Amino acid sequence: MTPLQIRLLTIIAIAIGAFFLFDLDQWLTLARIKTEYVRLTAFRDARPLMATLAYAVIYIAVTGLSLPGATVLTLAGGALFGLWWGTLIVSFASSIGATLAFLAARFLFRDTIKANFGDRLAAIDAGVTKDGAYYLFSLRLVPLFPFFVINLAMGLTAIKTVTFYWVSQIGMLAGTLVYVNAGTQLAKIDSLSGILSPPLVGAFALLGLFPLAAKKFVETLPR
Template sequence: MTGLQIRLLAIIALAIGAFFLFDLDQWLTLERFKTEYARLIGYRDAHPVLATLAFAGIYIAVTGLSLPGATVLTLAGGALFGLVWGTLIVSFASSIGATLAFLTARFLFRDAVKSRFGDRLAAIDAGLAKDGPYYLFSLRLVPLFPFFVINLAMGLTEIRTFTFYWVSQLGMLAGTIVYVNAGTQLARIDSLSGILSPPLVGAFVLLGLFPLAARKFVETFPR
């Protein structure tokens, strides 16, 4: 590792360590948000621009550092800003944060992984060069795969940063709308597990598989 990589890794480790050392994760729970909801609404009404920027900044930091709490923040976006503005803010903040995590993994670990698993990584890169956007779009749609794992794993490949960004924003949009909309009905939510019903998860899975299936069909269709 270079000196710059070591310093960046140290800063990230300190930030993550401070997050848990000072129990900041307790602020990103559904119960705590519901408790502080009235106060947050008052602050939003008094300082709408600052509240928006602060919320977006916190969301970007949480997703960029791959910290727990993005789901609660997505619900908070709906509860604080409504469906339209909440979706807009969360969509951009989550995509920017994901891209930061992607770039961090690429900068810190790509060379090390390539030197050790060069042949295997080359095969993955070859597949992504052909189906990368479709594959990433499918992963983003299927809620069974943790988004932070996708961010870090994709950083180890050669997929272009801009492609990662726009495909991620488009692929995460459906799930974002579902959670932001749920956040607009915050009083009815008792747990995070009840937001995605089995039929809805199944629909996302089918929707996620559709781009790859359609591409394969087009490739095998006689011309």
């Protein structure tokens, strides 16, 4: 690793370590958000711009460092900012944070993995080059795959950063809407497990697979 890579990795490790050392994860639980709801809304009403910026920065930091709590933060976005404004903030914050995680994985680990597993990575890169946007879009729509895993894994491929960003923003929009909308009814939510019902997960899966299947179908047509 280069000195710059070592410094960046050290900063990331310190930030993640501090998050758990100081029990900051306790603030990113459903129970805590519900408990602090009155105080948070009072702060939002008193300083709306600062509240929006603070929320966005926290969301970007959590997703950029691949920390737990993004789902709860998305619900909080709906509870504090409403459906449309909350969706807008979460959409950009989550996409920016995901791209930062993507870039960190690429900058820190891609060269090392390429040096040790070049042949295997070349095969993956070829597939991503061919179906990158469609493949990523499918992964983003299917809520069975943790988004932080997708962010880090895609950073190890050759997909372009701009492509990763815009496909992620569009692909995550449907799920963002579902969770932000659920957050507008925060008082009625007792657990995170009930937000995505099996039929809804199935619908997302079909929607996510459709672009990739359509592309494959078109490729089989005679030219």
